[in-house]
Amino acid sequence: MRKDKIYIVGAGAIGKALAVFLQHESKDVVLVRGSVDNKPAEKKVITVTNQENQIFQQKITTTTFCNLKEISGIVLITAKAFANTEIAQRLKNKGSNFSVVLLQNGLNIEKPFATFENVFRCVLFSTSQLTSDNTISFKMVTDSPLGNMRGKNSNQNAIVNQISTSYFGFKSEPDILNMVWEKVIINCAFNSICPLLETDNGIFHRNREATKLAKTIIAECIDVANKCGITLGQKKIEEKLLLISRRADGQLISTYEDIRNNRRTEIESLNLEISRLADKMGMPELVPNTRLLGEMIQLKSTIGMADINH
Ligand SMILES: NC(=O)C1=CN([C@@H]2O[C@H](COP(=O)(O)OP(=O)(O)OC[C@H]3O[C@@H](n4cnc5c(N)ncnc54)[C@H](OP(=O)(O)O)[C@@H]3O)[C@@H](O)[C@H]2O)C=CC1
Numbered sequence: 001m002r003k004d005k006i007y008i009v010g011a012g013a014i015g016k017a018l019a020v021f022l023q024h025e026s027k028d029v030v031l032v033r034g035s036v037d038n039k040p041a042e043k044k045v046i047t048v049t050n051q052e053n054q055i056f057q058q059k060i061t062t063t064t065f066c067n068l069k070e071i072s073g074i075v076l077i078t079a080k081a082f083a084n085t086e087i088a089q090r091l092k093n094k095g096s097n098f099s100v101v102l103l104q105n106g107l108n109i110e111k112p113f114a115t116f117e118n119v120f121r122c123v124l125f126s127t128s129q130l131t132s133d134n135t136i137s138f139k140m141v142t143d144s145p146l147g148n149m150r151g152k153n154s155n156q157n158a159i160v161n162q163i164s165t166s167y168f169g170f171k172s173e174p175d176i177l178n179m180v181w182e183k184v185i186i187n188c189a190f191n192s193i194c195p196l197l198e199t200d201n202g203i204f205h206r207n208r209e210a211t212k213l214a215k216t217i218i219a220e221c222i223d224v225a226n227k228c229g230i231t232l233g234q235k236k237i238e239e240k241l242l243l244i245s246r247r248a249d250g251q252l253i254s255t256y257e258d259i260r261n262n263r264r265t266e267i268e269s270l271n272l273e274i275s276r277l278a279d280k281m282g283m284p285e286l287v288p289n290t291r292l293l294g295e296m297i298q299l300k301s302t303i304g305m306a307d308i309n310h
């Protein structure tokens, strides 16, 4: 079996958990900082607790792009999606002997990698939350599908085999675009409703009114997807939303974490991207609630960030 080096770009909740699980299974892994460069490499002890209260602890090498002359292997991007243009630019200077896998939420986030040869998207069905700088609460919902944007299929299976562990699973997906849409729609509900209600991901399986609102968002977004030639089923997406809500009960969605920590959110690639698509098609009326909730998240986030700057 192939044993490529695995570079994880973005040392956040997902990146750190993934690094720990991979190294736990003896994979050759390094964390590469997304927002920081020109720092020497260091080793950090990172501890992950999973849904079964199993504890995993590994000393992970964390480095920055300046220390990597050439990259050869698998590059997993777990930085926030709005950083992709800058990350693509940095990767362009590191040769071409690697495949890129985007593990981020969001629609059209692969655009900055348009000129790369092997680009894959993965749709994450796991939740990870930092409980302190280097401790993480992790819950796997189910295996995360990974599919081909431009690379060869053989490459896709090799990547899935190499990055899968017993605790953070992946599977090959022939129609990743469909999956991306489904998950983006689910995130349009989770990433707006949970932070606005200031609650955790379990809200939908606990509260019927919250689920009703989520169903409205799902229906609006499916309309936009259909108009873009993507056929999706309302029931299937609702079931996935409830499954995630049950399995990720108690975890906070990353957008809520961002707002609580006065950081930029990814709402631009979720509710606001779907709203933009509806506008572009000349049908803004398709997504009134999705847009409104997205704008409220934007406002909540900018108010918080403005407060700390004064
Ligand atoms: N957390 C979760 O449960 C899930 C997350 N996702 C998706 O996974 C991705 C990562 O999420 P998560 O780990 O929670 O996020 P975090 O905020 O915990 O970590 C994201 C990392 O992105 C990097 N980053 C942030 N801003 C910038 C910037 N301006 N330029 C470059 N890099 C930047 C930072 O890396 P560094 O510290 O190295 O600078 C940061 O640690 C997101 O797209 C999210 O939507 C999907 C499903 C579940």
Ligand SMILES: CC(C)(CO)C(=O)C(=O)O
Residues within 6 Å of the ligand: 105, 124, 125, 126, 127, 128, 141, 186, 187, 190, 201, 244, 248, 252, 253, 254
């Ligand atoms: C919807 C959920 C919880 C699924 O993993 C997610 O995408 C996130 O935490 O960002």
